[in-house]
Amino acid sequence: xxxxxxxxxxxxxxxxxxxxxxxxxxxxxxxxxxxxxxxxxxxxxxxxxxxxxxxxxxxxxxxxxxxxxxxxxxxxxxxxxxxxxxxxxxxxxxxxxxxxxxxxxxxxxxxxxxxxxxxxxxxxxxxxxxxxxxxxxxxxxxxxxxxxxxxxxxxxxxxxxxxxxxxxxxxxxxxxxxxxxxxxxxxxxxxxxxxxxxxxxxxxxxxxxxxxxxxxxxxxxx
Numbered sequence: 483x484x485x486x487x488x489x490x491x492x493x494x495x496x497x498x499x500x501x502x503x504x505x506x507x508x509x510x511x512x513x514x515x516x517x518x519x520x521x522x523x524x525x526x527x528x529x530x531x532x533x534x535x536x537x538x539x540x541x542x543x544x545x546x547x548x549x550x551x552x553x554x555x556x557x558x559x560x561x562x563x564x565x566x567x568x569x570x571x572x573x574x575x576x577x578x579x580x581x582x583x584x585x586x587x588x589x590x591x592x593x594x595x596x597x598x599x600x601x602x603x604x605x606x607x608x609x610x611x612x613x614x615x616x617x618x619x620x621x622x623x624x625x626x627x628x629x630x631x632x633x634x635x636x637x638x639x640x641x642x643x644x645x646x647x648x649x650x651x652x653x654x655x656x657x658x659x660x661x662x663x664x665x666x667x668x669x670x671x672x673x674x675x676x677x678x679x680x681x682x683x684x685x686x687x688x689x690x691x692x693x694x695x696x697x698x699x700x701x702x703x704x
Contacts, residue, residue: 483546485599486567496537500549501582501661503533508668509590522668523645530641534681540633547634550655551575552615552687553622559691574658579661587665587686598663598670602650607675608682610650615686617644618654620694626689627698656680 486557508527558568
C-alpha cells in the first residue's frame with residue numbers, strides 16, 4: 483500500500499503534467515495551425531487525451547490517478563477514499579495544476595504570471611460542463627465495475643471526444659478550470675467564469691454518483 487506521501491506526490495505530479503499538456507499543446511497548436519481553430523482544438527484534444535491515458539497507467543497504482551478534485555470528492559463520498567486524504571488530494575491537485583501551467587509558460591518563453599481574457603460563460607457552457615463531468619465520472623465508475631483494466635484508455639478517449647461534443651470543450655475538472663484561468667493562451671478561461679464552471683462540474687459529478695449507485699450497485703460501499 484503506497485504511503486500518503488507517495489500518493490500525494492503522485493497526485494501533484496500527475497496534475498502538473500496534465501496541465502502542462504493541456505496548456506502547452508494549446509500554445510503549440512495555436513502557433514502551428516495557421517489560424518485554423520478546428521485544427522488547433524484537435525491537436526489540443528489529442529495531446530490531452532494521450533497524456534491522461536499515460537498518467538492513469540503509471541500513477542493509477544499509486545494514488546488512483548484522480549488528478550481531479552471532483553473525482554477525489556466523489557470517491558470519498560462513496561467510502562473509497564478517507565475524507566482527510568481527499569482533502570490532501572484536492573490541495574495538491576490545485577497546486578500541481580498551477581505548477582503545470584507555469585511550466586508550460588516557461589517552456590514557450592511566455593510570462594509565468596498571467597490571467598486569461600477568454601470569456602466562457604452562459605447556460606450552454608455551464609450545461610456542457612455538468613454533462614462533461616457527469617460523463618467522466620460514469621466512465622470511471624463503469625470501467626471500475628466491469629472493466630478495471632480499461633480505465634486509463636476509456637478516460638483518455640472520453641476526454642478526447644468531450645473536447646468536441648461539449649460547448650465548453652470539456653474542462654470537467656475544478657483544478658484544471660482554476661489553473662487555466664492563469665493562462666492567457668488558447669486553453670484559458672477568464673477568472674470570472676471559474677466559479678460557475680466548477681459549480682456545474684460538481685453538480686454533474688454528484689449526479690453521476692447517484693446514477694452509478696443504481697447501475698452498478700455491487701461497486702458501492704455505502
